[in-house]
Each structure stands twice: as C-alpha cells, then as structure tokens.
Amino acid sequence: MPLMLWTEELSVGIEEFDADHRQLFAMVNGLFNAFEVGTGAELLGALFDALIDYTRDHFAREEARMAACHYPGLSTHRAEHLQLAERVHELRRHFLAGSVEQVNRDLLVLFKTWLTSHIRVTDHGYKPYVIDRPAAGHQCAITLRDHTTR
Ligand SMILES: [Fe+2]
Numbered sequence: 259m260p261l262m263l264w265t266e267e268l269s270v271g272i273e274e275f276d277a278d279h280r281q282l283f284a285m286v287n288g289l290f291n292a293f294e295v296g297t298g299a300e301l302l303g304a305l306f307d308a309l310i311d312y313t314r315d316h317f318a319r320e321e322a323r324m325a326a327c328h329y330p331g332l333s334t335h336r337a338e339h340l341q342l343a344e345r346v347h348e349l350r351r352h353f354l355a356g357s358v359e360q361v362n363r364d365l366l367v368l369f370k371t372w373l374t375s376h377i378r379v380t381d382h383g384y385k386p387y388v389i390d391r392p393a394a395g396h397q398c399a400i401t402l403r404d405h406t407t408r
Contacts, residue, residue, distance in 0.1 A: 260287045261370060268374075270381045272323075272388060278316040279377055285309045286369045293362040302362065306353060309369075310346055317343070320381070329387045331380075338380055342372055 262283040269276050289305045297305075317339040324332045345368060353361040 261290045327388045
C-alpha cells in the first residue's frame with residue numbers, strides 16, 4: 259500500500275492541479291520507497307531535489323491561477339506554501355549535512371501530513387473561484403460572483 263493515496267475526494271476540480279497533486283503523491287511514494295530499500299544518498303538527494311522542484315513549480319502554478327481569478331484567500335494560501343517551502347529547505351540543509359535517515363523520515367512525515375491536509379482544506383478553498391472551463395479557453399474561468407449570478 260503506497261504511503262500517499264490520491265482519491266477522487268481530493269479533487270480540486272481542475273485537472274491540471276489534480277494531475278500535479280497525483281504527481282506529488284507519486285514522488286513522495288518514490289522517495290519513501292527509495293528510503294525503505296536503502297537507496298544511496300546520491301539518488302535520495304536527486305529524488306529529494308526533484309520533489310522540491312516540482313513542489314515549487316506546482317505552487318507557482320496554483321498561485322498564478324488564484325491571482326488570475328482574484329481569489330481573496332491568495333495571501334493566506336501563499337503563506338502556507340511558503341511555510342512548507344521553508345521547512346523543506348531546512349531539511350535539505352540537514353540532508354546535505356549528512357543526517358540522511360532522519361531527514362527522510364521528517365520529510366515523508368511532513369509531506370504525508372501537510373500535503374493531504376493542505377489539499378483537503380486549503381486547496382479546496384479556491385475550488386469555487388477557479389473553475390475549469392477549458393472549452394472557454396480562459397486561464398481563469400469565472401469568479402464566485404460570476405458563478406452565482408449565472
Ligand atoms: Fe496549494
């Protein structure tokens with residue numbers, strides 16, 4: 259059983275972000291596996307860095323979309339992203355300092371608890387504001403106000 263399991267109830271209603279979240283889950287699971295089978299520090303470091311890079315890019319995509327949609331919760335949401343990024347960078351420093359096993363454990367716990375609750379609560383907050391309408395060709399589809407008046 260994978261550490262992180264994406265289920266339909268985690269969907270934020272935007273395929274691009276659901277795909278990002280599934281990919282993040284897969285990357286955390288990959289890192290967990292690598293840790294379990296005793297992968298060397300070099301490969302662990304590469305997986306770690308890939309996860310950090312993907313998380314950063316995903317946060318940027320979400321924030322750009324929220325900004326385009328004038329989502330009022332953007333600054334709170336961004337602060338949560340920043341908090342995780344800072345914590346992960348702290349762990350990366352510890353990793354470089356050689357505490358490989360501890361860092362892997364901390365990183366996996368951090369992602370498992372933080373990511374799932376962030377998606378369930380914080381990401382779901384933007385759902386009504388950022389609706390996927392690819393047919394309309396809009397980056398930001400509609401705002402809640404538009405949505406409720408239609
Ligand atoms: Fe988010």
